[in-house]
Amino acid sequence: MMRRRKSTAKEPTIALINVVFLMLVFFMVAGQIAPSMDRELTLVRATDLEGRAPPDTLVVRADGSLRYRDDPVASAAAFAGALPEGERAEIRVVPDRDLPAADLVRIATELRGAGAERVLVVTERGLE
Template sequence: MDFTPPQKRKAEESIVPMINVVFLLLIFFLMTSQITPPEPFEVTLPVSETLGDAESELTLHLSKDGDVQFEDFTGETAWMRLGGRIDPQTVVKLRVDAALPAPKLAQVMQRLSPTGAASVEIVAVQK
């Protein structure tokens, strides 16, 4: 006769449902997030007393040396690509380095004038 007690079964909780939930959340956040591309070069934004919302799909980047970049294009190619995307309702967002000399900014603004953009908004940080 065997008088040993029967082996007790451990109550095992499955971790599979928790893993499924974590993966579903991961997929949800990856699908709903908007990944922004990195800035083409370091830009120290100018300081402003008040801030408004600079909302635009078209962003033109200006470095402190006057280099221009639009999307992945630089120089004259950037100007050509930007000009092809502007219509009378377009608002252009300008990310300008604070160290850019004012005459170079004036040249850029003159170059943007004949493109027909509705307005140009300069991005700044609040004081």
């Protein structure tokens, strides 16, 4: 007795390729139909603005020294301890680019140990 082999249906990959191609064409056309911006509109240019650190931030220089509003600060723990309870929850730190990462981690740990719930590091892109 001979057994008949079941013929397996091949997957219609050509149909799948056609569907993907049609979707691609649809989105290309839909993107062209979208209204463009007003040609007379001139966008604001912010590249010429000078980025500055926010005034209520702890600035850490490359040598590890701390400053707050241009006044020297003895330590990160003393800075956080001197803040009122409401301002201690979130402390912003602006580190110098050349500050070693280990020093930044140490300062953030000191701030957290002194009661800061969140320590936010302000970067150059954040100031742009």
